[in-house]
Amino acid sequence: MFTIRTYNHISPLGLQSLPEHTFSISEQYETPDALLLRSHTLTESDCTANLLAIARAGAGTNNVPIEHCSKQGIVVFNTPGANANAVKELVITALLLGCRGIAEGMHYVQQLDREENDADFAQQVEANKKAFKGVELKGKTLGVVGLGAIGASVASSGLDLGMNVIGFDPAISVDAAWRLPSSVTRMESLESLLQHADFITLHVPALPQTIGLLNAATLAKVKPGAVVVNFARGEIVDNHALLDAIEQGVISKYIHDFPAPELQQRDKVISMPHLGASTIEAEQNCAVMAAEQLREFLALGNITNSVNFPSTALPPSTGHRITLCNHNVPGVLSNVLSILADHQINVSDMINKSRDNIAYNILDTECIVEQDVLDAIVELDAVMKVRYLDASYE
Ligand SMILES: NC(=O)c1ccc[n+]([C@@H]2O[C@H](COP(=O)([O-])OP(=O)(O)OC[C@H]3O[C@@H](n4cnc5c(N)ncnc54)[C@H](O)[C@@H]3O)[C@@H](O)[C@H]2O)c1
Numbered sequence: 001m002f003t004i005r006t007y008n009h010i011s012p013l014g015l016q017s018l019p020e021h022t023f024s025i026s027e028q029y030e031t032p033d034a035l036l037l038r039s040h041t042l043t044e045s046d047c048t049a050n051l052l053a054i055a056r057a058g059a060g061t062n063n064v065p066i067e068h069c070s071k072q073g074i075v076v077f078n079t080p081g082a083n084a085n086a087v088k089e090l091v092i093t094a095l096l097l098g099c100r101g102i103a104e105g106m107h108y109v110q111q112l113d114r115e116e117n118d119a120d121f122a123q124q125v126e127a128n129k130k131a132f133k134g135v136e137l138k139g140k141t142l143g144v145v146g147l148g149a150i151g152a153s154v155a156s157s158g159l160d161l162g163m164n165v166i167g168f169d170p171a172i173s174v175d176a177a178w179r180l181p182s183s184v185t186r187m188e189s190l191e192s193l194l195q196h197a198d199f200i201t202l203h204v205p206a207l208p209q210t211i212g213l214l215n216a217a218t219l220a221k222v223k224p225g226a227v228v229v230n231f232a233r234g235e236i237v238d239n240h241a242l243l244d245a246i247e248q249g250v251i252s253k254y255i256h257d258f259p260a261p262e263l264q265q266r267d268k269v270i271s272m273p274h275l276g277a278s279t280i281e282a283e284q285n286c287a288v289m290a291a292e293q294l295r296e297f298l299a300l301g302n303i304t305n306s307v308n309f310p311s312t313a314l315p316p317s318t319g320h321r322i323t324l325c326n327h328n329v330p331g332v333l334s335n336v337l338s339i340l341a342d343h344q345i346n347v348s349d350m351i352n353k354s355r356d357n358i359a360y361n362i363l364d365t366e367c368i369v370e371q372d373v374l375d376a377i378v379e380l381d382a383v384m385k386v387r388y389l390d391a392s393y394e
Pocket of ligand 1: 233
């Protein structure tokens with residue numbers, strides 16, 4: 001039985017992925033095998049001695065002490081892409097808000113005088129609606145900065161809306177490149193994207209290299225009249241430079257998810273209260289993905305979507321399995337294999353992967369591995385954690 005401590009409310013749909021006969025879940029466990037959480041901030045002291053894994057139902061992991069976990073051999077998972085559809089749908093909303101005076105027109109109707117008679121009221125509505133006239137998205141150029149899970153999905157929707165889609169991502173992953181429709185034009189630089197896009201949408205993480213990505217210098221390259229949409233992170237845009245660009249008519253509207261005092265009460269700024277991933281489905285998707293990854297790791301040792309361990313998976317072959325993680329130095333695996341050989345334990349299948357300073361191994365053996373053998377392995381220099389699993393788990 002594996003014990004899992006939860007923090008925050010985890011969608012019941014996610015918890016259903018952890019069957020009761022193998023996983024016991026509680027908010028009370030003091031020394032659990034794993035933690036499952038959303039936004040709760042963990043400290044190093046929450047990572048108790050026997051902790052094996054932490055699953056964060058969400059993309060960011062800045063609420064988890066990753067470096068400490070890596071040193072302790074604790075696997076940290078996140079759920080990349082689980083909220084991509086929620087963000088994409090809001091970005092489409094933002095594009096529509098950007099091309100027509102929808103928000104402004106709704107606000108105008110709200111503040112019309114109720115005391116007017118019907119005819120006067122209808123006349124007021126008609127007389128002023130021209131102020132909210134816009135353009136259509138069809139035929140315009142959408143520039144997507146960052147072509148990961150969300151960016152690729154936004155790019156596809158842009159094509160569906162009849163837009164020309166251009167994208168920039170200097171570090172696109174192979175998986176993301178496969179997901180990207182072939183009709184998205186890849187730009188060689190941010191500047192060339194900014195020069196051509198009528199709508200610019202940002203989908204990059206907040207990293208030292210992306211903070212202030214849209215600043216006075218880059219905004220100077222923007223096609224005049226462009227709309228900027230930001231559902232990535234507030235820090236990616238220099239708000240003061242952006243307000244200057246609006247003032248100069250270079251940017252016609254800024255629609256974003258990250259309110260800041262300087263952006264309040266601005267005509268051409270539409271702010272949302274960080275609604276990007278706020279859907280029931282996104283929360284469920286994150287919980288299901290986090291729970292499934294935890295189940296696969298605790299029961300079978302397989303690792304998918306870890307932020308500090310290499311992706312490692314081996315279909316169970318014999319029903320007997322050892323997993324071990326060690327510092328990524330030469331000779332560890334051969335020492336482990338010789339301990340197994342000394343105990344007449346044959347290995348029928350294995351996988352060994354590394355990432356930065358961590359190596360992770362799954363070995364299927366032809367018989368049960370007793371505790372004294374595991375003790376001998378964990379005594380080896382550089383070995384952090386070793387587990388024996390009954391890998392006949394269903
Ligand atoms: N508004 C919200 O509530 C909300 C919700 C979810 C995610 N987000 C934000 O959206 C971001 C993107 O999410 P995702 O799931 O698509 O992430 P992802 O990791 O799948 O994709 C990010 C992409 O950005 C690219 N990139 C990195 N630096 C770049 C640069 N300088 N220029 C161009 N591309 C660059 C990467 O190569 C990667 O392909 C997240 O990092 C997060 O900050 C916001």
